[in-house]
Amino acid sequence: MKISVLGCGRWGTFLAWYVNKVGHQVMLWGRDNSRNFQRLQETRNNDYLALPEDVELGSSLEQAVSIAEIIIISISAQELRSFLKTLNTLNVIAGKTIILCMKGLEAESGKRLSQVVGEEIGKNVNVAVWVGPGHVQDFVAGIPNCMVIGSEDVEVTKQIAQAFNSDLIRFYYGQDLIGNEIGAATKNVMGLAAGMLDGLKYSSLKGSLMARGTREISHLIRAMGGNDITIYGLSHLGDYEATLFSPHSHNRKFGQALVEGERFEKLAEGVSTVKALKELSIQYDVELPISNALYKILYDNHDAKDTLEELFLRPLKFEF
Numbered sequence: 001m002k003i004s005v006l007g008c009g010r011w012g013t014f015l016a017w018y019v020n021k022v023g024h025q026v027m028l029w030g031r032d033n034s035r036n037f038q039r040l041q042e043t044r045n046n047d048y049l050a051l052p053e054d055v056e057l058g059s060s061l062e063q064a065v066s067i068a069e070i071i072i073i074s075i076s077a078q079e080l081r082s083f084l085k086t087l088n089t090l091n092v093i094a095g096k097t098i099i100l101c102m103k104g105l106e107a108e109s110g111k112r113l114s115q116v117v118g119e120e121i122g123k124n125v126n127v128a129v130w131v132g133p134g135h136v137q138d139f140v141a142g143i144p145n146c147m148v149i150g151s152e153d154v155e156v157t158k159q160i161a162q163a164f165n166s167d168l169i170r171f172y173y174g175q176d177l178i179g180n181e182i183g184a185a186t187k188n189v190m191g192l193a194a195g196m197l198d199g200l201k202y203s204s205l206k207g208s209l210m211a212r213g214t215r216e217i218s219h220l221i222r223a224m225g226g227n228d229i230t231i232y233g234l235s236h237l238g239d240y241e242a243t244l245f246s247p248h249s250h251n252r253k254f255g256q257a258l259v260e261g262e263r264f265e266k267l268a269e270g271v272s273t274v275k276a277l278k279e280l281s282i283q284y285d286v287e288l289p290i291s292n293a294l295y296k297i298l299y300d301n302h303d304a305k306d307t308l309e310e311l312f313l314r315p316l317k318f319e320f
């Protein structure tokens, strides 16, 4: 199949590498002025991998979209809406399948990224998400993992999963788009919290964070009309090792750097997702104590140690 990957950062470049490896014809698109794109053009390398010669690099968005049946998008979540507005003006997207390979929510509205596609592009495309655990560093070292593809159309889900399945990534068919999108975005929030615990030398609390984090987000998924069991699947709990424990996780590193008084400059999607969760907790009237504590730390300048310790002072309650 002809596939174009839009976004040539850490993950987008890996996706182009992977989709080429499993036998598809791939174009990786980036903006002319992007440092990532320029470096790939000059060296075909980034910090993580070397791109094979048969992955085409392109900077014309119109060309990248018009030549492909499947369009994979992997840019920062907060850029998606404006990016789609630009894409829409080119009039080449109708009839394509868009796969969102990004883990975030729109910060101001709390909207899921597939909803943003629906609002900006309309109904004349198929939309799927490809989420779950995986770091470029592990995949290029040949370490396999499991991931999940989901959409509102089971035939689209199956077609994509079958086209991309390999002995490096085993795909499962997602059955709950709301749960998969909320789960994928919010695992980054738990990653920020895990990093803060690491920085505070409270790493032994990460087991409790896993238990209470999943419970908190399952309430939100149910309130939003999803299936609360999805939280225990690949998009959320299955991604905890790669986020709460992995030395590669940007979200975990961001949280750790914050409590250590350092700055972590790379994209940590959880920071914007914390804002989205504040909005969703109001919209759906769901209590999200861990996410709310992170909001106070990140947006109201509360002290991380005090704020996380305050979680222990709440009234006792039943576990489930």
Ligand SMILES: NC(=O)C1=CN([C@@H]2O[C@H](COP(=O)(O)OP(=O)(O)OC[C@H]3O[C@@H](n4cnc5c(N)ncnc54)[C@H](O)[C@@H]3O)[C@@H](O)[C@H]2O)C=CC1
Pocket: 007, 008, 009, 010, 011, 012, 031, 034, 036, 074, 075, 076, 077, 079, 082, 083, 101, 102, 103, 104, 130, 131, 132, 133, 134, 135, 267, 269
């Ligand atoms: N296992 C998985 O499914 C993984 C998923 N991700 C997700 O992938 C997404 C991207 O993350 P990274 O690649 O780490 O970020 P990154 O910062 O390395 O790459 C983002 C890329 O998007 C481009 N970009 C940003 N705004 C743009 C715009 N308006 N128009 C065109 N291009 C734009 C940037 O130039 C950059 O090349 C995130 O949502 C992240 O959560 C990341 C790693 C693993």
Ligand SMILES: O=C(CO)COP(=O)(O)O
Pocket: 103, 132, 133, 134, 135, 188, 191, 239, 242, 243, 248, 249, 250, 251, 252, 267, 268, 269
């Ligand atoms: O989603 C990821 C791993 O599955 C990447 O996580 P980070 O963005 O925290 O590095």
